[in-house]
Amino acid sequence: MIALIVKQTCNLSSASKALPIKCLPQSFYRRIQRFFAGQYFDYRQISQLIFNIFSFDKVQLTLDRTNWKWGKRDINILMLAIVYRGIAIPIVWTLLNKRGNSDTKERIALIQRFISIFGKDRLCCTNLSVKAFSAI
Known part of the structure; x- marks a missing residue:
């Protein structure tokens, strides 16, 4: 973790080249891979950590989706993010088991997951579709 930081x-x-250790970077790289492979996040x-780091009170949310291919596999992520100083900070996401748009x-x-963690009172405004937001 220190190497990543x-x-x-x-x-x-x-990151495998970050610390002065007594092994080859390839060995350290493999050690990092094994560490993350065995972790549950x-x-x-x-x-909650992201939310607390920035000391958010009320937030504006934005919704985005990205889709790309990894070999023959589609990676499709629907992301709910907090708008902060001109950037979007991912806060809640889901992997869609399909290509194309979300429904x-x-x-x-996804919005309900955010609300279950942080509550409706944390929302100040949103640029989500009125239909999706009013259905909550």
């Missing part, structure tokens, strides 16, 4: 990247190849706690039900489910 020192290099300020989540690129494991770059509680995404609810990660969302209203999937968007509502």
